Amino acid sequence: MNKSKILEFISNSPAPVTKREIAKAFHLKGSGPRVAMKKILKELYNEGSVTKQGGTYTIPAGLPAVCVVEINGVDTDGDVFAIPVEWDDAVRGKAPRIEIAPDKKGHSTFAEGDRVMVRLKRITPELYEARSIKRMDTPQNQVMGMLRFHKKGAILQPADKKSRDEYEVVQSEMGGADDGDLVVGEIQPSNGRKKRARVVEVIGKRDDPKAISIISMHEQGLKEKFPARVLKDAENLKVPDLKGREDMRQIPLVTIDGADARDFDDAVFAEKTETGFHLIVAIADVSHYVQTETPLDDEAQRRGNSTYFPDRVVPMLPEALSNDLCSLRPRENRACLAAHMWIDNEGQLKKYKFVRGLMRSEARLIYEEVQTAFDTQKHDQISVINPLYEAYKVLDKARHKRGALDLDLPERQIIIDDKGNMTGVTKRMRLDSHKLVEEFMILANVAAASALEDKRAPEKFPCVYRVHERPSPAKLDSAREFIESFGLSMPKGQVVQPSQINNILQKAATLPYSSLISTVILRTQSQAVYSSNNKGHFGLALERYGHFTSPIRRYADLLVHRSLVAAYGLGKGGIDVGEVARIEEICQHISTTERTSMVAERSAVDRFTAAFLSEHVGAQFEGKITGVTRFGLFVMLDESGADGIVPMRSLPDDYYIHDEAAHALIGRKSRRIFQLGAPVTVKLKEADGLTGSTVLNLVGHEKGAQVPGVEFKPSNAEQEARRNLRNKPSKPQDFQRKKKKKTTPKHKKKKQNKNKSDS
Numbered sequence: 001m002n003k004s005k006i007l008e009f010i011s012n013s014p015a016p017v018t019k020r021e022i023a024k025a026f027h028l029k030g031s032g033p034r035v036a037m038k039k040i041l042k043e044l045y046n047e048g049s050v051t052k053q054g055g056t057y058t059i060p061a062g063l064p065a066v067c068v069v070e071i072n073g074v075d076t077d078g079d080v081f082a083i084p085v086e087w088d089d090a091v092r093g094k095a096p097r098i099e100i101a102p103d104k105k106g107h108s109t110f111a112e113g114d115r116v117m118v119r120l121k122r123i124t125p126e127l128y129e130a131r132s133i134k135r136m137d138t139p140q141n142q143v144m145g146m147l148r149f150h151k152k153g154a155i156l157q158p159a160d161k162k163s164r165d166e167y168e169v170v171q172s173e174m175g176g177a178d179d180g181d182l183v184v185g186e187i188q189p190s191n192g193r194k195k196r197a198r199v200v201e202v203i204g205k206r207d208d209p210k211a212i213s214i215i216s217m218h219e220q221g222l223k224e225k226f227p228a229r230v231l232k233d234a235e236n237l238k239v240p241d242l243k244g245r246e247d248m249r250q251i252p253l254v255t256i257d258g259a260d261a262r263d264f265d266d267a268v269f270a271e272k273t274e275t276g277f278h279l280i281v282a283i284a285d286v287s288h289y290v291q292t293e294t295p296l297d298d299e300a301q302r303r304g305n306s307t308y309f310p311d312r313v314v315p316m317l318p319e320a321l322s323n324d325l326c327s328l329r330p331r332e333n334r335a336c337l338a339a340h341m342w343i344d345n346e347g348q349l350k351k352y353k354f355v356r357g358l359m360r361s362e363a364r365l366i367y368e369e370v371q372t373a374f375d376t377q378k379h380d381q382i383s384v385i386n387p388l389y390e391a392y393k394v395l396d397k398a399r400h401k402r403g404a405l406d407l408d409l410p411e412r413q414i415i416i417d418d419k420g421n422m423t424g425v426t427k428r429m430r431l432d433s434h435k436l437v438e439e440f441m442i443l444a445n446v447a448a449a450s451a452l453e454d455k456r457a458p459e460k461f462p463c464v465y466r467v468h469e470r471p472s473p474a475k476l477d478s479a480r481e482f483i484e485s486f487g488l489s490m491p492k493g494q495v496v497q498p499s500q501i502n503n504i505l506q507k508a509a510t511l512p513y514s515s516l517i518s519t520v521i522l523r524t525q526s527q528a529v530y531s532s533n534n535k536g537h538f539g540l541a542l543e544r545y546g547h548f549t550s551p552i553r554r555y556a557d558l559l560v561h562r563s564l565v566a567a568y569g570l571g572k573g574g575i576d577v578g579e580v581a582r583i584e585e586i587c588q589h590i591s592t593t594e595r596t597s598m599v600a601e602r603s604a605v606d607r608f609t610a611a612f613l614s615e616h617v618g619a620q621f622e623g624k625i626t627g628v629t630r631f632g633l634f635v636m637l638d639e640s641g642a643d644g645i646v647p648m649r650s651l652p653d654d655y656y657i658h659d660e661a662a663h664a665l666i667g668r669k670s671r672r673i674f675q676l677g678a679p680v681t682v683k684l685k686e687a688d689g690l691t692g693s694t695v696l697n698l699v700g701h702e703k704g705a706q707v708p709g710v711e712f713k714p715s716n717a718e719q720e721a722r723r724n725l726r727n728k729p730s731k732p733q734d735f736q737r738k739k740k741k742k743t744t745p746k747h748k749k750k751k752q753n754k755n756k757s758d759s
Contacts, residue, residue, distance in 0.1 A: 016056035085115060098129075146159070148179065168194045184203065238325075249333065252384045254267060276345050285356060288572070292578070334361070340355065406502060452563055464531075466545050485711065504521070548560050621696075675706045
């Protein structure tokens with residue numbers, strides 16, 4: 001053993017080594033050799049040949065066995081590279097290259113800019129292989145909120161309303177943030193009682209309206225900016241020429257969207273035929289621009305879908321595509337993938353054909369404009385609009401005939417001014433023009449799924465289905481008693497069909513609490529997901545239902561486009577064997593990203609609403625109870641549709657039992673009842689735009705709150721509990737102590753018996 005041998009061993013080790021590992025490698029036993037080894041290590045350290053990292057030794061340019069890295073590149077083969085976060089080029093020179101090894105599934109979901117904790121293995125002094133341990137930019141490892149200064153430093157108050165902790169931030173780790181700034185903090189190891197965080201990003205000021213959506217984005221790990229390599233991939237793309245495409249530029253296709261729509265990727269057309277209607281749904285040809293195994297496609301798949309906030313959108317594709325080449329602007333040539341569909345006068349789909357085309361939108365219309373035009377018969381495009389409504393009436397009739405669910409659920413619309421300030425909350429109107437577009441899109445989605453099934457080769461041309469399974473019997477049973485209290489009946493002991501539930505909804509439509517019944521039925525429904533295995537769509541009462549109509553904002557639709565292109569030989573951009581092999585795995589991923597976006601969108605709406613209401617603390621509002629839980633009531637305000645919680649502790653003094661099946665809180669002493677759907681008057685106690693929480697207090701409801709004209713019926717479980725309570729004796733026998741019989745130990749018994757025999 002000598003100095004050069006030990007240095008060589010440390011230099012060639014794939015990771016930092018301990019004294020014990022060095023001793024084992026050189027077979028050092030006894031105190032003498034070990035003391036000599038320690039002396040050599042001290043000399044190597046003093047002369048700068050090795051460095052110490054905790055209890056380990058490595059070369060000066062070496063990295064610790066575990067460290068945090070930042071993804072800084074993904075090549076065309078999908079290989080992911082990173083650099084260490086804690087690295088100073090000026091002091092230590094160029095950082096070594098770190099390659100992230102694929103996970104067990106053979107691919108990585110990391111994108112440029114992600115931070116990951118990894119375990120390192122040194123291949124050469126300039127190259128490391130890394131195995132990921134956990135992401136460092138997920139909500140579990142970060143905390144976001146407002147920085148509040150105090151004498152000794154600062155406190156980071158989380159924006160998550162569920163969080164009960166505050167984080168201490170020392171002066172040196174504030175990252176240039178000021179008092180009142182909204183920041184992202186990285187949670188630090190802490191040995192003391194208080195949790196610690198280090199500011200890694202300043203989002204903005206608390207009173208900045210633009211910060212509200214950013215908070216919700218960060219909470220769910222969404223990123224608005226695209227990596228440079230993706231933006232570069234989107235450069236220099238052009239609208240293709242007519243070669244290999246159907247010329248659709250003379251067809252008066254129109255787009256119909258909301259006034260606040262940010263992209264226009266679908267256009268419609270209808271004309272009467274001898275046997276029914278010929279419909280066209282033309283969709284932006286995203287598969288032409290976004291090819292597989294490119295940075296554009298990798299990022300689109302990672303995002304899974306676009307996320308829509310009241311004041312902005314986090315798109316699945318860069319603006320060069322989402323707002324330009326794939327936006328069907330009026331009187332501009334655009335590449336499209338179009339579904340020609342023929343229906344009969346009963347709304348049944350008889351024939352379909354998918355083509356790649358070149359189109360020019362006739363006009364960009366909005367829902368309210370189209371509805372007014374049809375009602376007044378006055379508009380430049382009335383000759384285009386009228387056939388659309390005629391076809392819609394036929395499709396709507398078919399929808400009702402098959403029994404698709406028609407849930408009457410109000411949707412909140414946040415009104416934002418030009419400066420990004422919220423000016424109000426309202427309920428979004430639902431017109432026939434909305435339903436018209438919806439029915440055209442549903443028909444195209446059915447046609448897409450049918451066209452792929454016609455090929456009878458799912459192993460080559462899979463379909464990504466939108467699967468909505470029938471509700472479980474347990475969930476239906478929990479809703480049955482509540483619905484029956486309104487004089488409505490739900491089938492029992494049989495497989496429930498959509499038409500049966502829809503029949504309940506139609507009867508409920510005549511009641512003043514129809515939206516309440518719709519809400520209860522909605523809660524019985526299963527979560528819709530994406531899958532390559534068709535299980536039907538219960539809500540729409542359809543045997544097959546793909547997603548075809550919005551590849552600009554849903555990766556599922558892009559996959560369906562690619563599969564159609566490949567199946568029908570429509571040119572380049574078809575689905576490849578790698579995607580086919582991973583199709584179900586991709587479906588699970590995009591189902592997850594969709595749920596993530598829904599959570600982010602909902603929390604942003606809650607924050608915008610709370611920020612708006614914060615100026616009205618102390619005011620009274622009319623509303624309805626929309627949720628009953630063991631910790632309080634949820635109330636929706638009639639005027640704005642805003643939600644708030646009435647905490648259990650603020651209810652009139654009593655012990656409240658949560659009757660889950662009857663959707664009610666029942667006072668044990670007073671028999672006071674707070675029932676789902678009951679009208680209430682509330683006072684706004686608190687509204688916090690940072691967390692999105694709105695706290696309300698009931699006003700004048702000392703006797704409870706029940707649905708007028710509807711007899712409250714406690715659930716069977718609650719009635720049984722009451723009977724047990726009444727029949728319970730004051731001194732139950734179960735709790736009476738019984739006198740124990742005196743027992744004699746065996747050895748004493750033997751002695752007693754012996755004495756008896758002796759006598």
